[in-house]
Amino acid sequence: MAEPCAVIGIGQTKHRESRRDLSIPGLVRDAAIRALQDADMTWKDIDSIVIGTAPDMFEGVMMPELWLSDALGAAGKPILRVHTAGSVGGSTAVVAAHLVQGGVHEKVLTLAFEKQSESNAMWALSPAIPFQPQLVAGAGGYFAPLIRSYIRRADAHPDTGCVVAVKDRQHGLLNPNAHLHLDQTLEQVKASPMLWDPIRYSETCPSSDGAVAMVLVSAKHAGRVSNPAWVKGTSVRTERTFFAGRDQVNPAAGKLCAKDVYDEAGISNPLQEIDCAEVYVPFSWFEPMWLENLGFAEEGEGWKMTMEGKTKLGGEMPWNMSGGVMCTNPIGASGMLRFAEAARQVRGTAERHQVDGAKVAVGHAYGGGSQFFAMWVVGSER
């Protein structure tokens, strides 16, 4: 049997378009210190550090974990880097949880970061490699055809993506750490320019600087706080970018990841047994797509949940109460922010974007060409 693992400390920076006031070491330290303070701990209490970052080209720093070890109080301690593209924040938290659950360490600091203002992710994602034409234009260029496929397959209402954007931005207004604070109307979102048709400007996430950290501990140390979030299940799944017959809209790896994490957490009906979810939605159309992929809606029905307002705060199944990736996107950290915000919900510390009485919450991240998936289920009860 695995050791029980609890989240007892959560910290994040204020996320902005540019945190020029902080170096990368300063950025990660800001989040780490907030998490340690939340856990009522100091650096000395930490056994090991697990850090996640997006591809090296995003910041132009190779093996940043070595460079950042001083800022993270890691001298003489194990430090491990996890690297799974956009899902990295999620899989990093999963690795940290496994160190505790496997009895390797009792008190693990895990964190993830991105400083997009120092680089250019569009450039990094769109290299002009020899022997092939440069066609893809950033992540939006890659995902736009998949979204077109979803709309056709589900015969979805064309406003769904705009409705998600308005909803997540309204949620973001309640989150002081969010990068975007936009009070947008549906008409404004619909009138924003098409960047990667069918994706509009206002249906995309921003580029952000930010970091997030968590302290994960074994049951012995969970009593340091009155409201630990217990890790009820974790899962990571991967599939190839290209294979014949690949369902890119509703990827098998995502479905398997969800089934695995629900099985471990003892959940048979996610819609009934989960109170809220923080899900990686970098383009607003991914909300209905992931509602289906993660088993919250039947295939082809996800967009109806969105259009009926069920995913709003106060709705039947609130998604991305913090404003989600649509309001804050420090890429490497975006997945861990989802995991951390899920934990905040079951700890009852989500302040103005708290779901009343949330006991069970899901955190989710995905990356690459919809091919890397990471999830956890956290609960207020051990």
Add this chain to the structure above:
Amino acid sequence: MSEILSAPYVLEYTYTRSTGPVVGRFLESLRYEVLEGVKTADGRVLCPPLEYDEEGEPTTDEFVPMRPSGTVKSWSWVPEPRRGHPFERPFAWALVQIDGADNAMVHAVDAGEAKRMHTGMRVRLRWADEKHGTIRDIACFEPIAPYLPSPVHLEYDVNPGKHYSAYLRGLQEGKLIGGRDPEAGKVYVPPRGADPMTGNPTNEYVEVADVGVLTTFAIIRIPFEGQKLKPPYCFGAIVLDGADSPIYHLVSGVPYDEIRMGMRVKAKWKPKEQWDTSLENILYFEPTGEPDAPFDSYKEHL
């Protein structure tokens, strides 16, 4: 015509100014790109130095070297500089407190645009090219950006591997080559070496058609750094007849609002004499004019 007469008149004269022992030393030091402050009797540091402090006390003869940087305490933007101003372009007059000084210096800040100015901003001193022992030996102050360029340059030899090379050699001859999994029968274009689903080698090369179905697509309207094509352009996933995996390429030769999922498209090749080992031998795919493929026939490729 006005009742009152007027005529231009210029009053101009160069005075000879005695600078005194304190300010004189300060200005003389500027010639050598040395910035100095003077200590007051009660131990404060003034830069620019004064002969007499605001209490009316003489300052001392103790000079201290100053770091040529400081903080903007107050500022006023000059959108339309006048004759005699240090710049012809817009700039700010500012009170700059030199690091370590207890007073502040009035000088120009060359910030380019007003939105870069703010109270509390850090500035560094820029020396004038020619020195004359005047306050104008300090050309101005300029914003200190808390970041610096960090160039990265990597060089690679790209070796596309055996199977991709076979694909590229095919393109050089105007052929589209796929690799077949002998067991599952799936044809991958380009050949991948192995079928990712079965692990079987796809060593059997087959030629597929340069005609196929546009399964899905995006229209790119966003410019970005390093982009070779000028937006807008359409790229899509095309499953060629005889293939089981899509290739991605441009779709053109048709207005964007007429591009549809399921449209039958054909490769538009460059002139043969320009063919190389590149998919760029195909300029784009264009509609064949055939009826669209039914949705069910390509939905497994979405």
